[in-house]
Each structure stands twice: as C-alpha cells, then as structure tokens.
C-alpha cells in the first residue's frame with residue numbers, strides 16, 4: 001500500500017469512494033475546487049488502484065481540519081485509513097498548529113473508534129449538523145499547548 005499526493009486523474013475514483021462512504025456528498029466539482037485551492041489531498045493505492053483518500057487544510061489559525069477521509073468498502077480494516085491519517089497528521093504537525101479537529105456523524109461509531117486510536121478526543125456534539133438532521137461529533141487532537149508567539 002502506498003500513500004501519495006492526489007492528481008486530477010484520481011478525481012473520478014475518489015468521487016466513487018466518497019459516494020459509497022457517505023450519504024451526503026461534497027460533489028465532484030467541490031473536490032476539484034478544493035484541489036485547486038491547494039488543500040492537502042492524499043490518496044492510498046494498492047497495485048496502482050486508488051482505495052482511499054484524505055483531504056485536510058488549515059481552516060483557522062492554529063487549527064488543522066480533516067475535511068474528509070474514506071476508504072473503499074472492499075478495502076476497509078486493512079490499514080489504509082490509518083496510513084492516510086498518519087500522513088495527514090504528520091504534514092499538519094509540521095505547521096506549528098495547536099490542534100487538528102474534524103466532524104464525524106454521531107451515528108458513525110466505527111469512525112469515532114478509528115479516530116480515538118489516534119488520540120482524538122470528543123469535544124462536543126452539534127445537533128442537526130448534517131442535511132438529513134443527524135448530529136456531528138466534533139473531535140480534536142492536541143498537537144501542542146499554548147498560542148503561537150508572533
């Protein structure tokens with residue numbers, strides 16, 4: 001398994017994986033736009049076949065944000081998600097951030113467990129966060145204490 005930077009020819013496959021993974025989609029155009037904005041965008045591949053992706057950026061000063069991570073249903077529990085998130089955290093950790101945070105559907109018990117393995121903690125729940133009315137759990141990973149000195 002290899003993790004590498006996303007390239008535009010991965011777009012269709014990433015969209016396919018997103019579709020099989022979430023009820024609510026960002027849409028293929030949003031993926032393209034996010035990529036063009038220069039967000040962190042990595043894919044995992046097995047034998048040159050894309051099996052997962054992660055997108056991340058700095059949303060607020062001092063805070064990294066995992067926008068989305070998903071692995072093809074047929075390739076889950078094989079470590080691809082871990083490879084992707086380890087790499088994303090490693091890149092964000094180079095940027096002197098205080099925390100990395102993310103939102104996860106309150107019913108997505110598996111993903112919450114996945115994130116807890118990385119020491120992500122639950123911050124709070126936001127009721128009605130998703131279009132279908134589901135709430136989101138906000139999780140964060142503390143990278144360091146204190147404020148950035150300027």
Ligand SMILES: CC(C)(COP(=O)(O)OP(=O)(O)OC[C@H]1O[C@@H](n2cnc3c(N)ncnc32)[C@H](O)[C@@H]1OP(=O)(O)O)[C@@H](O)C(=O)NCCC(=O)NCCS
Nearest residue numbers: 021069070071076077078079080081082104110111113114
């Ligand atoms: C969450 C997701 C990205 C994990 O990817 P993955 O490649 O299957 O994860 P890994 O194989 O690296 O899992 C590592 C560990 O996380 C935990 N974990 C992962 N999926 C889990 C699940 N469904 N239930 C419980 N624990 C889970 C386990 O501890 C697992 O280790 P183990 O397999 O040895 O028990 C994947 O399940 C997925 O794409 N889900 C749909 C999209 C999604 O929910 N994205 C995250 C929400 S924003």
